[in-house]
Amino acid sequence: DVKVTQSSRYLVKRTGEKVFLECVQDMDHENMFWYRQDPGLGLRLIYFSYDVKMKEKGDIPEGYSVSREKKERFSLILESASTNQTSMYLCASRGSSVRGYTFGSGTRLTVV
């Protein structure tokens, strides 16, 4: 069964910490995405990547960066975590099929 795996289900970090959220897919997909999900706001795109070492800003990139050194791995980095970055973070990948995105299980990050 194809998978997108996010390394942590729950994280609690302190304000000002550097936070890494990891995402790995085993489908050889070119495209990978990071979203955050907040009640009433749906999914908001933070960053995406079409290929290794490529990255594009989404709708809300401020306070985040990403890294894609290998095709299967797409990391989201919070350089200095703040309380307004408390959220559910969802990673997704997409290949060439019509079936849209495959999502990971999500990481619920709490910044205290």
Next chain:
Amino acid sequence: GEDVEQSLFLSVREGDSSVINCTYTDSSSTYLYWYKQEPGAGLQLLTYIFSNMDMKQDQRLTVLLNKKDKHLSLRIADTQTGDSAIYFCAESIGSNDMRFGAGTRLTVKP
């Protein structure tokens, strides 16, 4: 507008039909999708419809597409408590991207 729009909440009784509605934005969207998110989990693809289709049925699920009005609906027949979840409508944008609605939280009461 730029948003995919959905009602935020829907409540039905077990055994009734549920209809979740969505208005999308791009008349050139090739595929339209419904995703289901159960509590604490990621989104799972429920079904999708190609834009040249009017209807797609898959067991208890029926998707209706009105391209003229850019309206998409998901009907769940004989709704069960296990159907309680958030349902997201999404449209394809170009070859790689998707635009999601805010999600409709379906509550099924026994």
